[in-house]
Amino acid sequence: MINAYILINLKPGDTDKALSEMRKINDIAKISVVAGEYDVVVRAQVKTLEQLLKVTNKIQMIKDVNKTTTQVIEKEIAL
Amino acid sequence: MKIKIRKRYLFYFLAFTSAIITAIVSGFDSVAQVFISNPWALGLACFIWGVIISVLFSLILSISYKGKSLGAYTIDPTFKRVRLLKKQELLYHLLAGLGNAALTIGYFLLLSMMKGDVSVVLPFSQIVILYLIIIESIIEKNTPTLIEIQSSIIVTFGAILGSISLTGTISIEALLIVFLIINPGWVLLSIFQRKLKMMKIANKPNDAINIRLWNVIFACIISAIIIMIFDIISKSNYLLEGIYASFNHYFWVAIIAIGVFFSFIFYIRALGIGKASVTQAVKASVIIFSIPVTIALGYFGITEPFLMDPVFIVIKFIGIVLILLGILSFALTLTKAYIFIRMKPGFDIEETMKKLWDVRGVNRVCAVAGHYDFILKIRTRTLVKGYERILRKVEAVPGVDEYKWQSVLKEWEDI
The missing domain is CATH 3.30.70.920 (Lrp/AsnC effector binding domain/regulation of amino acid metabolism (RAM) domain)
Known part of the structure; x- marks a missing residue:
């Protein structure tokens, strides 16, 4: 299983609509709306890098998405 | 398509659902006590039926439909099927089972000591929230914060006030059972069920249904052993009475076991999201949900009618307000x-x-x-x-x- 964080910058506009589009994407496990340099942090859970590309592509196709930065998780420690 | 909901809502939904089911089960508990007056026999009968119901429901929920189990569709998305224990789970299950057995036996010891009226002493079992805070401070990386400690104390005192009765007696021995057997039992059960829920099995999250199933099996075996030892020492016959009671009054005991099964599934899932102390504090809302059950039981003459004494009502009201305040403070302060x-x-x-x-x-x-x-x-x-x-x-x-x-x-x- 490949896990990745996708950091998203949105254009000012209809954030709620962009979020509801993201919530429909199957391979997204978590969506966090954040305050700071980015607007949304998404955690994707996919089986292959090809699927990760599809998820990133789907996000970029959302109208108000300005830029995405993908960070693939290599190692993780969690509670 | 998977459903995405806000995690905080899910936690409160799970903890409150568990509390509501527990409140309803407590009503059936009172009815069952009418049929099985010996608390030891009732306890054992509940465990025996707990095992039967848990096995039965776990097997039904294991039925696969379109690549997913019925359990995954309904109550626990991480559930695939009933499975044998993994080696790394064994110790935690043993300790959680011991906790469950200890708190149940402690409760029945209390019932037999207080001759059925535990309404003054049992509210002190809510102090388990504070026990959990202390344990978490020692063993968990994510130690409780000042706000969590404050909120826990508010909920604990609210829960004591909300569930205390103006009748009945209080004794040091009874309080010792609450503080030294029941509460430590709850701590063992909560902490190790949480550890099991946080565990990854074959790289996937552990599911609540298997955790509950194995917990009740371990608790039943440990309780039977404790009751057997008690029988030998006190020359009583509670083990056999319990087995007979589970056959003779199967209807009420089975209903309790069904309720407890689902209540625990939601509780264990909540434990996988929040800390044990916070989950326990939110679950203290059972006291609020128990009020309509108590009124209904009094109305049907199963227990004493709900006391309408103004002092009693004021105490209950203050207790409920404190519980709600504490829970709200938990809910609104997480960053x-x-x-x-x-x-x-x-x-x-x-x-x-x-x-x-x-x-x-x-x-x-x-x-x-x-x-x-x-x-x-x-x-x-x-x-x-x-x-x-x-x-x-x-x-x-x-x-x-x-x-x-x-x-x-x-x-x-x-x-």
Whole structure:
């Protein structure tokens, strides 16, 4: 299983609509709306890098998405 | 398509659902006591039926439909099928089973000592929330914050006031049973069920249905052994009475077992999201949900009618307000954030990861490939604490070149 964080910058506009589009994407496990340099942090859970590309592509196709930065998780420690 | 809901809502939904089912089950408990007056026999009968019902429902929920189990469709999305225990689960199940057996036996000891009226002593079992706070301070990385301690104390005292009765007696022996057997039993059960829920089995989250199934099996075996030893010492015959009672009054006991099964599934799932102390505090709302059950039982003459004494009503009201205030304070004070970190070259990734993980309040450390080197997930009760206790420590880790704090405003997650 490949896990990745996708950091998203949105254009000012209809954030709620962009979020509801993201919530429909199957391979997204978590969506966090954040305050700071980015607007949304998404955690994707996919089986292959090809699927990760599809998820990133789907996000970029959302109208108000300005830029995405993908960070693939290599190692993780969690509670 | 998977459903994404806000994690905080899911936690409160699970904990409240568990509390509502527990309140309804407590009503059937009172009815069952009319048929099985010996508390030891009732306890054992409940465990025997607990095993039967848990096995039966777990098997039904294991039925697969379109590649997913019925259990995954209905009550626990992580459930696939009933499975045998893994080696790494065994010790935790043994301790959780011991906890369940201890608190049940303690409860029945109390019932036989107080001749059925435990209404004054039992509310002190709510102090288990404070026990959990202390235990978490010692064993958990994510130690309780001042607000959590304050809220827990408010809920605990609210729960005592909300469930206390003006009748009945109080004795040191009875209080000792509550403080030394029942509460430690709850602590063992909560802490180790949580540890089991947090465990990954074959790289996937552990499910609540298997945890419940195996817990009740362990608890039943341990309880039977304790009752057998008690029988030998006191020359009583409770073990056989319990087995007979489980056959003779199967209807009421089976209904209790069904309720307890589902109540625990929701409780264990909530434990997988929140801390044991916070889950227990939210579950103290059972006292509020029990009021209509108590009124209904009194109305049908199964128990004494609900006392309408003004002093009693005021005490109950204060208790309920305190419980609600405490729960609200838990709900409204959690702050989450991400910290994105870039490192200077020449620092070992594994070593830095360990140092970042050692910072209190850091719930997740991810070494990532891309623009940043690490992504941390933070949970804190206040932003001030986030700054003083977390950010200052993170920037002090050798090799950290640049960091960005991103406060989480809203979050959705797969359920």
